[in-house]
Amino acid sequence: xxxxxxxxxxxxxxxxxxxxxxxxxxxxxxxxxxxxxxxxxxxxxxxxxxxxxxxxxxxxxxxxxxxxxxxxxxxxxxxxxxxxxxxxxxxxxxxxxxxxxxxxxxxxxxxxxxxxxxxxxxxxxxxxxxxxxxxxxxxxxxxxxxxxxxxxxxxxxxxxxxxxxxxxxxxxxxxxxxxxxxxxxxxxxxxxxxxxxxxxxxxxxxxxxxxxxxxxxxxxxxxxxxxxxxxxxxxxxxxxxxxxxxxxxxxxxxxxxxxxxxxxxxxxxxxxxxxxxxxxxxxxxxxxxxxxxxxxxxxxxxxxxxxxxxxxxxxxxxxxxxxxxxxxxxx
Amino acid sequence: xxxxxxxxxxxxxxxxxxxxxxxxxxxxxxxxxxxxxxxxxxxxxxxxxxxxxxxxxxxxxxxxxxxxxxxxxxxxxxxxxxxxxxxxxxxxxxxxxxxxxxxxxxxxxxxxxxxxxxxxxxxxxxxxxxxxxxxxxxxxxxxxxxxxxxxxxxxxxxxxxxxxxxxxxxxxxxxxxxxxxxxxxxxxxxxxxxxxxxxxxxxxxxxxxxxxxxxxxxxxxxxxxxxxxxxxxxxxxxxxxxxxxxxxxxxxxxxxxxxxxxxxxxxxxxxxxxxxxxxxxxxxxxxxxxxxxxxxxxxxxxxxxxxxxxxxxxxxxxxxxxxxxxxxxxx
Numbered sequence: 001x002x003x004x005x006x007x008x009x010x011x012x013x014x015x016x017x018x019x020x021x022x023x024x025x026x027x028x029x030x031x032x033x034x035x036x037x038x039x040x041x042x043x044x045x046x047x048x049x050x051x052x053x054x055x056x057x058x059x060x061x062x063x064x065x066x067x068x069x070x071x072x073x074x075x076x077x078x079x080x081x082x083x084x085x086x087x088x089x090x091x092x093x094x095x096x097x098x099x100x101x102x103x104x105x106x107x108x109x110x111x112x113x114x115x116x117x118x119x120x121x122x123x124x125x126x127x128x129x130x131x132x133x134x135x136x137x138x139x140x141x142x143x144x145x146x147x148x149x150x151x152x153x154x155x156x157x158x159x160x161x162x163x164x165x166x167x168x169x170x171x172x173x174x175x176x177x178x179x180x181x182x183x184x185x186x187x188x189x190x191x192x193x194x195x196x197x198x199x200x201x202x203x204x205x206x207x208x209x210x211x212x213x214x215x216x217x218x219x220x221x222x223x224x225x226x227x228x229x230x231x232x233x234x235x236x237x238x239x240x241x242x243x244x245x246x247x248x249x250x251x252x253x254x255x256x257x258x259x260x261x262x263x264x265x266x267x268x269x270x271x272x273x274x275x276x277x278x279x280x281x282x283x284x285x286x287x288x289x290x291x292x293x294x295x296x297x298x299x300x301x302x303x304x305x306x307x308x309x310x311x312x313x314x315x316x317x318x319x320x321x322x323x324x325x326x327x328x329x330x331x
Numbered sequence: 332x333x334x335x336x337x338x339x340x341x342x343x344x345x346x347x348x349x350x351x352x353x354x355x356x357x358x359x360x361x362x363x364x365x366x367x368x369x370x371x372x373x374x375x376x377x378x379x380x381x382x383x384x385x386x387x388x389x390x391x392x393x394x395x396x397x398x399x400x401x402x403x404x405x406x407x408x409x410x411x412x413x414x415x416x417x418x419x420x421x422x423x424x425x426x427x428x429x430x431x432x433x434x435x436x437x438x439x440x441x442x443x444x445x446x447x448x449x450x451x452x453x454x455x456x457x458x459x460x461x462x463x464x465x466x467x468x469x470x471x472x473x474x475x476x477x478x479x480x481x482x483x484x485x486x487x488x489x490x491x492x493x494x495x496x497x498x499x500x501x502x503x504x505x506x507x508x509x510x511x512x513x514x515x516x517x518x519x520x521x522x523x524x525x526x527x528x529x530x531x532x533x534x535x536x537x538x539x540x541x542x543x544x545x546x547x548x549x550x551x552x553x554x555x556x557x558x559x560x561x562x563x564x565x566x567x568x569x570x571x572x573x574x575x576x577x578x579x580x581x582x583x584x585x586x587x588x589x590x591x592x593x594x595x596x597x598x599x600x601x602x603x604x605x606x607x608x609x610x611x612x613x614x615x616x617x618x619x620x621x622x623x624x625x626x627x628x629x630x631x632x633x634x635x636x637x638x639x640x641x642x643x644x645x646x647x648x649x650x651x652x653x654x655x656x657x658x659x660x661x662x
Contacts, residue, residue: 274352275346301597331661
C-alpha cells in the first residue's frame with residue numbers, strides 16, 4: 001500500500017484539514033471538527049445533512065455548499081460517523097425549518113444516523129426526516145447490510161434534494177422528493193483493482209491480471225461475480241443491460257447518465273465509458289438529457305467505474321440544473 | 332495493464348468522442364475530428380490554442396471553453412498532435428485578431444506547433460505567437476527534450492491567458508502575459524507508481540514497494556532520483572523546499588498553490604498534500620491567496636502528485652478569478 005499520508009490514524013482528519021483550507025470560502029469546521037458545514041447558513045431553509053465513512057471523497061464533504069448539503073459528517077475510512085458527530089451537525093445547521101438526513105444504506109450508517117436523530121429530537125421540538133439511498137442494483141445483501149447499497153446515486157439525491165431545499169420546499173416535501181429520486185435511480189459498477197484500507201494494509205480483494213469484479217461496492221467489498229476482463233464495450237453492455245432490466249426498460253424515457261470513477265481510474269477512461277453507454281442507451285430508445293462524468297463517489301484508489309441512471313421528469317431536470325456551488329460540483 | 336478501452340489504437344479518439352458527447356453544450360469537433368473547439372467562437376478575440384499527446388486528460392480538451400482555450404489538439408497517447416491538426420484548429424478559430432499557441436516544452440510538441448504556425452502563416456496575413464511552458468524544475472533535460480518540461484503549470488498559463496483574451500487583450504500583450512506567467516510558475520512532482528502506455532503495454536518504470544520517483548514527468552519518464560517513500564510531510568517538504576530555492580525564496584509574496592493529481596491518486600490524498608504544503612509555505616512567509624486541488628494534468632493512471640506555485644500580483648489574481656466555463660474547470 002502506497003499512499004500520501006502521515007499515518008493511517010490521522011488520514012481522514014488530515015484530508016479534511018486540507019479540504020477546509022482549500023475551500024475556506026465555502027466550508028468551515030463545526031465545533032471540535034466533528035463535521036464540515038457551510039460557512040454561511042440560510043435561515044428558513046431545511047438543513048440537508050449527509051455523511052459516511054472517509055475514503056469516498058469528494059463525497060460527502062465536497063458536496064457541502066449552496067444548492068446541495070448544509071453539513072457532512074465523516075468517520076474513519078469506511079466507518080460510519082458517530083451519532084455524536086451527526087448530532088453536532090444537526091444542532092449547528094438547524095435554522096428552524098427542520099433537518100433532512102441523507103443516508104446510504106449500510107447497517108452502520110443507518111443505525112448511527114437513526115440514533116443521532118433520536119438524540120437530537122429528544123432535545124426539544126426539532127423535526128427530522130431521513131432518506132435512505134439504495135441505488136446499487138448489484139447485490140441485495142452485502143457484508144455491510146441488508147438491501148441494496150447506497151453508492152454513486154447518492155450524489156444525484158443530494159443534488160436534487162439540495163436544490164429543492166434551496167428553493168424553500170418544506171421538510172415533508174423534501175422527504176417525498178428524496179424517496180422519489182432514490183426510487184428512480186439505479187447504479188452498477190465494476191472494478192479492475194481492489195483497494196487497500198490504510199488501517200489494515202490489506203487489499204480488500206485481489207484480482208488476477210485478466211479479471212474484473214462485477215457489481216463492486218464502494219468499501220472494497222467484493223461484488224456479484226468475477227469475470228474475464230473484456231473490451232469496454234462489453235463491460236458497458238453488461239452494466240447497462242442490468243440497469244435497463246432492473247427498470248423494466250426505459251424506452252421513450254429521459255434520463256441523467258452519470259459515469260463515476262471509483263478513485264484510481266483516469267478521466268479519459270470515464271469519458272470513453274460514457275460515450276459507449278450513451279450509444280448503447282440511445283440504441284435502446286433512451287434519451288440522455290443530462291450527463292455527469294467524473295470521479296465523485298470513490299473507494300479510495302480503486303480502479304473502477306460505475307454507471308448511474310436517474311429517470312428525469314421536467315421537475316427533476318430543473319432541480320438538477322439549478323445552481324450548485326460546492327468544492328467538487330459547481331455550475 | 333488493465334484499462335477500460337476497446338483497443339489501444341482507438342483509445343484517444345474514443346475518449347474524445349465521450350468528452351464531446353458529454354459536453355456538447357461547450358465543445359464540438361473541428362472538421363474531420365482533428366481538434367476540439369468551442370461550440371461558440373467570439374469574433375474579435377485572439378484565439379487561444381493548445382494541445383499535446385493524449386493521456387494528460389482533462390488537459391487540454393477539458394479546458395476548452397469560455398475564459399480558457401478556443402481549441403485543443405490531441406495526438407495519440409504521449410505523442411504530439413500533427414501539424415495538420417494544429418493548422419485545422421488555427422483556421423477554424425481565427426476570427427481576425429490572431430492566434431496564440433500555448434505549447435509544453437517537449438521537442439515533438441514544439442516542432443509540430445512551430446511547423447503548423449509556419450504553414451498557417453504561409454496561407455496569408457495570419458498573425459501567430461507562441462508561448463512555451465517550462466514550469467517543471469525537476470530536470471533540465473529529459474528523454475523528451477532539452478530545457479525544463481511543461482507540466483501542471485500549463486493549466487495556470489492557459490487559465491490566466493485565456494481570461495485576458497476574453498477581456499479583449501491584443502495578441503502581443505497576450506504573448507507577453509503568457510511568458511510572464513511561465514516565468515513566475517514552478518512545479519515539481521513525485522510518483523508512487525509508474526504508468527503503462529497502452530500501445531506498448533509496458534510500465535514506463537517499476538518502483539519497489541517502498542520507493543517513490545522524485546521529479547517525475549507526465550509521460551511516465553523517470554524523474555531526478557528514486558528514494559525511500561516517507562511520510563507525506565517529508566515529501567511535501569522536499570518538493571516545496573526545491574520550489575522555494577528555485578524562486579530564491581518567496582517570503583512576503585502572494586501565490587496560487589495548485590496541488591495536482593497525476594491520474595491514479597485519490598482526491599483525499601491531494602487535499603492532505605495541500606494542507607501540508609500550505610502549512611509549510613506559510614511557515615516560510617508565503618501567503619496562499621488562491622488555491623486549486625484536483626486531478627487536472629495527468630499521466631494516464633499514474634499514482635502521484637505535483638505541486639505548482641505561481642507568484643500572483645493583483646492583475647494575475649484578477650485574471651485567475653475571472654469566470655471560466657469548461658468541461659473540467661468552472662467558476
